[in-house]
Amino acid sequence: MPTERIFAACAPGLEELLAAELVALGLAARATPGGAEAEGPGAVAAACLGSRLADAVSVRLHAGPAAGLDGALAAARERFGRDAGFQVRRRGGEATLSLDAAGSPLYKRGWRARVGAAPLRETMAAAMLAFGGFDGERPFLDPMCGSGTLAVEAALVAARRAPGHGRRFAFEDWPGHDAARTRELRERLAARERTPPFPVAASDRNGGAVRLATRNAAAAGVAEWVRVERRDAAEVTPPPGRGLLAVNPPYGERLDGDPAGAWRALAALLPRLAGWRLVVLAPDRGLEKLLGLRPSGALSTRNGGLACLLLRYDL
Numbered sequence: 375m376p377t378e379r380i381f382a383a384c385a386p387g388l389e390e391l392l393a394a395e396l397v398a399l400g401l402a403a404r405a406t407p408g409g410a411e412a413e414g415p416g417a418v419a420a421a422c423l424g425s426r427l428a429d430a431v432s433v434r435l436h437a438g439p440a441a442g443l444d445g446a447l448a449a450a451r452e453r454f455g456r457d458a459g460f461q462v463r464r465r466g467g468e469a470t471l472s473l474d475a476a477g478s479p480l481y482k483r484g485w486r487a488r489v490g491a492a493p494l495r496e497t498m499a500a501a502m503l504a505f506g507g508f509d510g511e512r513p514f515l516d517p518m519c520g521s522g523t524l525a526v527e528a529a530l531v532a533a534r535r536a537p538g539h540g541r542r543f544a545f546e547d548w549p550g551h552d553a554a555r556t557r558e559l560r561e562r563l564a565a566r567e568r569t570p571p572f573p574v575a576a577s578d579r580n581g582g583a584v585r586l587a588t589r590n591a592a593a594a595g596v597a598e599w600v601r602v603e604r605r606d607a608a609e610v611t612p613p614p615g616r617g618l619l620a621v622n623p624p625y626g627e628r629l630d631g632d633p634a635g636a637w638r639a640l641a642a643l644l645p646r647l648a649g650w651r652l653v654v655l656a657p658d659r660g661l662e663k664l665l666g667l668r669p670s671g672a673l674s675t676r677n678g679g680l681a682c683l684l685l686r687y688d689l
């Protein structure tokens with residue numbers, strides 16, 4: 375199988391998490407601003423089918439001296455047609471020529487029934503789980519689940535279902551595409567699937583959010599593994615064991631009301647979470663001080679166009 379070079383894009387601040395994921399998928403990868411460069415045999419298929427964190431994957435058709443760009447572009451047009459939508463970037467004497475390999479944003483996993491008030495991208499949810507070291511070998515809880523993005527992603531991780539499951543990608547229509555190899559990869563990924571060994575719990579105080587999360591879990595095929603209930607975060611009973619709580623409390627920027635109250639509700643839940651790990655996506659406004667804890671890890675990123683922090687706490 376020929377070596378392919380790819381660029382995988384992600385939200386700023388998540389590059390190291392993405393590069394580590396691509397390495398776990400068997401590629402040589404390094405973080406670079408806005409994403410990760412990676413290479414390896416079958417890198418395009420491995421990343422499109424297997425990356426939970428990448429928003430987009432493009433194949434690098436040229437990366438090097440700008441003088442080589444015209445020749446690379448001519449060869450690319452010859453292979454892929456005119457209108458293939460090549461991306462050219464020039465910087466100083468260097469240039470890259472790339473082609474989107476997925477065809478549609480990778481964060482659209484295909485299950486979302488209807489967009490809630492402030493849903494997370496599936497890729498941001500996956501990054502939060504990765505930041506929390508979640509591999510499905512312990513319980514999961516999101517006590518402010520909204521449309522259920524984090525709980526659905528946690529159930530999919532725990533079930534070891536590949537993010538590219540059931541999706542077809544642009545690269546599969548490229549001339550010379552090795553369909554048999556892609557089919558083999560799909561079969562290998564499908565063979566890893568299992569029943570999640572621990573519960574995935576989601577709750578929200580808003581009835582509409584609970585209904586939406588329930589529908590989304592069903593659409594994603596994980597309804598039997600995700601328990602969704604209507605409850606204030608302050609009154610949630612976490613599943614037994616030492617799990618991961620990942621949550622995206624309201625920012626207050628859009629429709630979702632009282633952000634400080636939500637952080638206080640989260641603080642009220644803390645005494646029931648001994649031994650748990652917490653990952654919180656927090657607006658960059660100091661609200662996390664209401665938890666009264668010192669984070670064990672922090673990343674600056676952006677979500678929905680706003681600067682925010684990914685904070686990790688070990689309780």
Ligand SMILES: C[S@@+](CC[C@H](N)C(=O)[O-])C[C@H]1O[C@@H](n2cnc3c(N)ncnc32)[C@H](O)[C@@H]1O
Pocket residue numbers: 490492493494517518519520521522523524577578579580583605606607608622623624625630635636639
């Ligand atoms: C930013 S949204 C979460 C979005 C969600 N991550 C998604 O992907 O759709 C915040 C959610 O917190 C919920 N919420 C706010 N305060 C709460 C509380 N005290 N207890 C439970 N849920 C709360 C809101 O109803 C809202 O659904």
